[in-house]
Amino acid sequence: MGSDYLESPDDGECPFSRVFWNGKSPVESLSCPFEDVGIKRTTRRKRVNLDSLGESLRRLTSPTTQTIQLALQRTVEVYKQREIRRNEDGKGEKGVSERCPYLDYSGSEEEADISGILQYSATLLGVRFEELRESFGEELFGLCFEENERVLRAVGSNLQDFFNGFDALLEHLRASCGRRVSAESPSFLCKDAPEEGGLLLLYSHPTPAVGLAMPGLIRAAARRIYHMEVEVQEASPAGDSSSSSSTCPSSSSSCLSFLIKVTRPSASPKPLPLKLSCSPPDLRIGLSTFCRAFPFHLVLDPGMAILQLGEGLRKQAKCEPHRTLNFRDCFEIVSPRIACSFQAILLRLSTPFTIRTRPDNTGLDTKEKVS
Template sequence: MAPRFEHKSARDGICNVYGLATWKRIVEELNFEHESFSTLGRYEENLIEKIAECLTEVLREGSPETYMQFFGECFVKFFTTYGYDKILRVAGRHFRDFLHSIDQLHDSNRFSFPKMKSPLFHVTDEDENGAVLHYKSKRRGFQRYVIGQLKECATRFYNEEISVRIQDDISTNEYSHIIFRVEFNNSSARESSKRLQNVPTLPDVTSSTFFKVFPFCILIDPSMRIYHLGKSIKNLFSSNTLLSGRYLEDVFRLVRPDILLGWSKGQMKLIAHWNMVAFLCHPVLSTTEEMLSLGLYLHDLNFYDGTSEILIAGMQHARTLQVAIDKVTKLKDRIPFEHD
């Protein structure tokens, strides 16, 4: 059982497109206690799929997959209506930027919804005609829902008409793993590549300066062994922990992006004259309690990014949200639900 925005957005979408009478019929068929959903309520994990199946039977047209995609579109519209679209609008100038930023967008919600288990997304290949997008989740049957979300985001925020097809399904018993081929005008990928090639040549910096700027840096040799760690990342371990010379995967686990950990992947910088790869990472923190439990302080964080500012702003937002939730919960206990 889990709290879901998807139920309320699906309900709103059905009422807006197919009418309130259709929704009332679904409520009756599925024996819902109320005609509305609470964003704070807890519902069955597969309830949205049951609604899609019931809608198919009530309308006598389409398929559950058709309406799962429709519900994905409704979810984006719901977020837009309630003002959550601002974070989506700043994801990037182009749709490809959005695809590359989906995981970051999910991470940004960890302050508001700390218990939310977000799916994983990452782009593996792209060309001028589109990109290959991997989707991985513990939940089953949501591939068409994701397609609806992608298409609605492309249209609404980037004025882009896209097509999405399932290129492969490599799901296991543990999780869904769907590979999408997303077709769209991706000429910006070539422009981005050109900009990266036309960077000026700058003088070398000393290793001392480098590790001051990147206190969470991990230096890795070609055999994927740890050669050196930045000061702040060392502070995460006890002083007698042997780290240098150990294989990276023996000490760390790659969570995002969901790819095989290998040489020159992700935020890696090849330093040719060292014959090393530097991984420029940063801690993902949600609360001061979590920060203190790791033995970290604000002055340990990177100079070059906004981790500390995001952490402080996120905690303030979380407190505001908690106050609002507490108020709604009290009202919920005092006022009975009414039918629409």
């Protein structure tokens, strides 16, 4: 069973090591007190469990003001080093940091105009805004990756699974803190885009800084976790890549879309794809057995008709078997707060849903009520 304790490589797998050594590894306990203060600390890692996964993603999707500021400073530092290398004597007219006085902003993320800072810095540095924006996203991901590399590598087996795992893990973190998902909670959905030959990432209710950083963040995640190069293009919410925007996204946008195309695939071998079938005779388990084994599942068609219902939900809704039902007649969505439609559900497909049965406020029996 996982925990939130930090572990070091010296602890091994022994669960009693911290008890015997008072919370420290043997190497740390035996270190000489008269050695230099600048001694290299033992590398420590965090255990991978639901709490650590959710916390790492929270830091990535809701960075603190200090993290954003450090990412901005790192971004400008990259171009500062390039400028120094361009000058033979290592001196320019002005240091890049001196020409970008707005990097040391104060206040919350909402109060700070991150896009304005990047626009101003791009003008002073003589680079394109899109290039600086992408570099900012890479630095922001790099900061989180340096702190939580082991945890972030465990989120998904590929880039699509990586982003599709965000919602469930963030919802677990909110639930453990006693908070519920709201209509304004950020949500991620990464799906295949066969027409464009890549993936389409939908980012609903984005935070301003992360929405701005997404192109670079996606590229950095693909490179550092999955060892592949991708090209990221901002698209319209409908997935039309022809209307890609070269300017920064508006913080008021309710949904941002990014088209991801692989330019250099990973050299690691890919797992063999599973062979799927739509034929009922090919089922390894009967439908009735499946509905008993997974009592709280349901399958909907585009018209919100219930095609399949687990036994637990059927008993809660007091529905008779083999009766055609509509989701709206039997259930209502508690969270997230979205329209009760098939398309609205598809946009939050990787978000955990909470539903409840509709209250019986009439004297009609169940058969008359849902018919």
